[in-house]
Amino acid sequence: MAASDVQPTGFVDNWQAGKTLAECNLRMFDAEDSCDVTFRVGSSGHVIKAHSYILISRSCVFHAMFTGNLAEKTDVSVPEMEPNDFKQFLLYLYTDNTTVDADNVTALLYASRKYDMTSLETQCTEFLQENLNVGNACVILDSAHRFDESQLFRRALTFIQNTAQASLQSSGFLTLRQELVDQIVESDDMIVEEHVVFNAVNSWAEAECERQGKEVTSEAKRSILGDTFWKIRFPLINHTFLSKDVKSSGLLTEPERLRILEYIGCPDNDVKPFNSKQRHQKHSPTHSITRFKSENRIGWKTSGHRKDAISFQSNQNLILCGYKLYGPERRHETATYSVTTYFGTEENVLQCMIQDRAQYTVKGKDFDVVIEEPVAVTAGLWYTLVVLIEGMRTFGGQHGKRELLCPDGVSFTFRNSTHSENNTSVSRGQIPSLLYRIV
Incomplete structure (x- = not known):
């Protein structure tokens, strides 16, 4: 018994009372109480102490390291990992819980494979799959290849x-x-x-x-x-x-x-050894989602000065290929519209123009605005689509839904945008449909 556990009155400090097994294990780890294994982690050899009983009870690799005829010393070097990442790995062994995030997922995946912790490995791969986006796709590709x-x-x-x-x-x-x-x-x-x-x-x-x-x-x-x-x-x-x-x-x-x-x-010329083959550009089919139940025949003003906008998120990673806009309020008229498109987060959307003043000649209720360079949409993140339309008055949607589930299993949630100056909202207005592909 450590001397610090005995109070001046002679009573034992019953810190275990009311705590779960995980909480007790965490306290032992944090206090380095009765540790018998020392890890020297990272290039600096940062010391992290642990308990062999916990390690061998959770990992067959640690069991082999610390028991039997081939048992190693209890001073273990882990130079390839950073101390914070390795500590998060040990916390999982002690408590069956740890924080997996974009900064440590690669290191935790490595440790889980090295020490044969399949449950943590599954948690890491699920995190990577669910959080795959343009910003981290190449990093994840490298990690997946390495492991x-x-x-x-x-x-x-x-x-x-x-x-x-x-x-x-x-x-x-x-x-x-x-x-x-x-x-x-x-x-x-x-x-x-x-x-x-x-x-x-x-x-x-x-x-x-x-x-x-x-x-x-x-x-x-x-x-x-x-x-x-x-x-x-x-x-x-x-x-x-x-x-x-x-x-x-x-x-x-x-x-x-x-x-x-x-x-x-002159494409008839021989250009070898350079490759002149067009990339196939195979991709999944384009889908459409419509957020309004019906249209309002009262004309929607499209002066080119007031922006229409809507924010949305999806439950899956997608490619936004375009969207639909309503056409002239008089069905049989032909009208020309000039459309400028912005897409990004609510905070930076007006700095992210993705298509400048494309013109469309329209005869019909609605028309497609196809984005020349489709943009990636990450599941669970909020995005804002802002449109500046110049032309004749148009239809306007009404009875819009906040949540929509598509037949392909993709669900969308919509909310109003602070950038909407022309009364477009979840319930009414322009931008009736989104055009997308599933990644």
Whole structure:
């Protein structure tokens, strides 16, 4: 019994009273009471103490380490993990509960596999699948590859292919190992403009030069890229970008660049060894959701000065391909509308124009506004769609629903936006439908 457990009156401190098993274990861990194992974690060898009984009762790997003829010393080095991450892993062993978040999920997945904690591994992979988005898809792809999570790897790769226009511009792409960059760039199924592929690969090569301590030069970048260079489909890049941005990068020699320019001018020319094959751009079908039960024939003003807006979230990761707007209030009239589209969070949406003043000639109740570069929608996050419409008065929806469940299992929740200046709301107004694909 520790001396600190005996009070001056002679009574024992009954701190265990009323506590659950998990709470008692946590107290023993936090107080380092009767610990008999020392972990030295991270590059600095930070000391974290633990109890062998807890460890061997939870993990067959720890059981083998601390018992039997092959038992190791109770001083264990874990240099590959950060102290905070390893402590979160131990908390799971002690309490069957831990905090999995975007910052530690990769480390916890690693520890759960290393020490054969399948329940925590499942929790980590579920977190990654549920929180897959443009910002972390490349990081998750790398983690899934490193830990041989084949199902998660395929899901992340498909997500990147479907959202390549944005995913290739994420910071996570710059940190990928080359074999994964190579696999992404080689894909026939990416939905992306080829100049985005070029920019991503060029930026990755510059980052890799810095990681290897090399001066960032054209020669160094091309040497580092190796075969990945030939998987950029230069003949698909438009003439202006090729003449300016690609030229300034120095990745192409002048004869190579001129050969590609000649091919763009005359596609009958032989451009080998460059790949001129169009990417297949295979993707799931486009779905539509309508949020109003009926239309109001009283004209909706569309002066081009007051914005219509609605906010929404979905229960699944999606690609927003576009939306519908109502057409002229008189069904048989033909009208021209100029439409500007913004999409983002409620806070930053007006800084995120995704389509500028596209014109539509309309004869009918509604019309589709197709987004040229579809945007990713992450499950559970709120987004705002803002539309500036200029043209004749239109129909307006009414009896809108706050929650909608689609036949494909996707559900949407809508709420009013503070950016709506033209009376569009959950219950009435413009933007009757969203057009989307399931990732």
